[in-house]
Amino acid sequence: MLVLHQVHKTFSTPQGELPVLNGIDLTLDQGESLALMGESGSGKSTLLHLAAGLDVPDQGHISIEGQRLSSLEEPARARLRRQHLGLVFQQFHLVPSLNVIDNLRLQARLAQREDAEWTAHLLARLGLAGREEYFPEQLSGGQQQRLAIGRALAVRPSLLLADEPTGNLDEQSADTVLALLLELVAETRCALLMVTHSARVAAPLNRLVRLHLGRLEDPRP
Numbered sequence: 749m750l751v752l753h754q755v756h757k758t759f760s761t762p763q764g765e766l767p768v769l770n771g772i773d774l775t776l777d778q779g780e781s782l783a784l785m786g787e788s789g790s791g792k793s794t795l796l797h798l799a800a801g802l803d804v805p806d807q808g809h810i811s812i813e814g815q816r817l818s819s820l821e822e823p824a825r826a827r828l829r830r831q832h833l834g835l836v837f838q839q840f841h842l843v844p845s846l847n848v849i850d851n852l853r854l855q856a857r858l859a860q861r862e863d864a865e866w867t868a869h870l871l872a873r874l875g876l877a878g879r880e881e882y883f884p885e886q887l888s889g890g891q892q893q894r895l896a897i898g899r900a901l902a903v904r905p906s907l908l909l910a911d912e913p914t915g916n917l918d919e920q921s922a923d924t925v926l927a928l929l930l931e932l933v934a935e936t937r938c939a940l941l942m943v944t945h946s947a948r949v950a951a952p953l954n955r956l957v958r959l960h961l962g963r964l965e966d967p968r969p
């Protein structure tokens with residue numbers, strides 16, 4: 749599903765070269781969920797961006813569904829991203845000028861994979877049936893994030909990448925959103941890579957790895 753092999757990434761900064769990832773090996777199989785933890789600045793978002801093909805490693809390679817991202821030109825990479833990846837961020841990144849149903853359909857439309865039955869099912873599972881015409885600013889934070897999760901899953905991606913998806917929510921909304929996310933991930937049998945600072949959020953996932961000094965450590969025995 750997702751394979752990272754000896755991935756290295758160094759940024760050039762005004763202070764000089766900043767090595768962030770230093771030989772990352774990671775495999776995520778279909779249906780598996782993995783929590784990625786590590787202190788602030790350890791490179792979690794960098795790793796997630798590389799896995800999404802939004803940035804490229806200096807060394808090593810990344811494959812999704814058996815396709816090496818580096819062997820694809822940008823249009824093919826964008827197509828792979830649209831069809832196989834769902835992305836969820838801490839900031840919900842909904843389109844403010846689109847209502848609930850159009851936000852929900854957005855990614856599936858771009859990927860030309862719209863499925864009206866699945867969209868209706870998702871809308872109900874998100875607890876947003878009856879609110880199709882609402883705009884994002886008329887929704888609570890938890891509702892907005894549920895919609896962002898629905899949008900990411902509307903294409904039935906094989907891999908969902910989530911960067912602190914509950915980081916902007918109070919504890920109660922966070923619990924509801926996380927439970928829904930995990931249920932929908934199980935329903936679609938997609939793989940999940942989730943960045944989180946919270947051990948509580950990481951606990952229900954299958955695996956946990958910690959990023960430290962550019963490398964992955966498995967803190968569970």
Ligand SMILES: Nc1ncnc2c1ncn2[C@@H]1O[C@H](COP(=O)(O)OP(=O)(O)OP(=O)(O)O)[C@@H](O)[C@H]1O
Nearest residue numbers: 759760761768786787788789790791792793794795
């Ligand atoms: N485009 C960039 N150019 C230069 N440095 C960058 C760039 N992107 C990230 N960095 C640096 O790389 C390091 C890792 O950043 P990253 O955002 O991946 O960390 P993180 O573990 O996700 O942090 P946080 O938990 O605070 O979100 C940081 O020191 C950051 O300043």
